Amino acid sequence: MLAPRCGPGTPLAHWERLPPRMATPAPCATAARAPFTLTLEFRAPIETWERAYAAYRAQCDQLGAVRVARTLGFIHCAVMGDEAVMQGWLARAQTLLSCAQGTRR
Secondary structure, three states, X not given: OOOOOOOXXXXXXXXXXXXXXXXXXXXXXXHHHHHHHHOOOOHHHHHHHXXXXXXXXXXXXXXXXXXXXXXXXXXXHHHOOOHHHHHHHHHHXXXXXXXXXXXXX
16 A cells, blocks of 8 residues: 655645645535536636645545545546546545555544
8 A cells, every 4th residue: 555645845745835825625525516606617617626636635534535535436426527537536536445454444
């Protein structure tokens, strides 16, 4: 099993340079909901959900990343009609979930 790739100098470290308001995953996830729910605008919220996913990964919050990956999978399948992308996001969620469960043992 691979160790999480988090922290300075890792592939996810570039998310530390997010604007302060978006440096944590919760504001990203909240910001993604409003346009998606209120205006049926899909591209911008998907990008914002992706930023939330990256922010959760940067903070080594595996379960937060799982929730966002699951949401992205649903959006890509149900809204965008792209089943292949959905399968990719769900595979990420399953991998992260299995890693998160493995660290609790």
